Amino acid sequence: MTPxxxxxxxxxxxxxxxHDDAWELGSRLVGMARERGHAVTVDIRLGDQQVFHCALAGTTPDNDDWIERKIRVVRRFGRSSYRIGQSYRDRGTTFEEQAHLDPALYAAHGGCFPIILKGTGPVGTVTVSGLPQLDDHRLVVEALGLFLESKAG
Known part of the structure; x- marks a missing residue:
């Protein structure tokens, strides 16, 4: 799966x-989650600034904690939180066992994806918390794809 x-x-x-793109992408994610009956929290950051945040009914402060932990992984490694976790699973181990990072601060679980500018690199994050980790990841990837398609057309 890593490729x-x-x-x-x-x-x-x-x-x-x-910021306007963050609003549009975040609103798209919230709309997709509502249509599917998902209780999720959505967070978008540009640098250190939180520019979009929405917690849907059925979420808890734990979702905010998961978001912070996933964001730290993406900021540290510059890759999606799911990809980082999967890279350890592909080697027959876990992020928690081998990364030597405090699991209270870092979570290599799906749902956080870097906002990558062509020619620049990562400038922010988009994160979902509330579903099983692969579903969090897939929801973010789907929304990013739809958002980019709408901008290309």
Whole structure:
């Protein structure tokens, strides 16, 4: 699965991304979650600034904690939180066993994806928490793909 995750990060890149884009992407994610009956929290950051945050009914403060822990992984490694966790699973171990990072601060669980600018690199994060980790990851990837398609057309 790791090559697929790598391909996603290469494909889902932006020419530009600003506060208005964060609002549009975040609103799209919230709409998708509502349509599917998912209780999730959605968070988008540009650098250190939280520019979008929405906690749907059925979520708890634990979702905010998961978001912070996933974001730390993406900021540290520059890759999606699911890809980082999967890279350890592919080697027959776990992030928690081998990364030597405090699991109270870092979670290599799916749902956080870097906002990558072409020619620049990661400038922010988009994160979902509330579903099983692969579903969190897939929801973010789907929304990013739809968002980028809408900008290309």
């Amino acid at each position: 697929e995750l790598q391909e996603q990060e290469e494909r889902l890149r932006f020419d530009r991304f600003d």
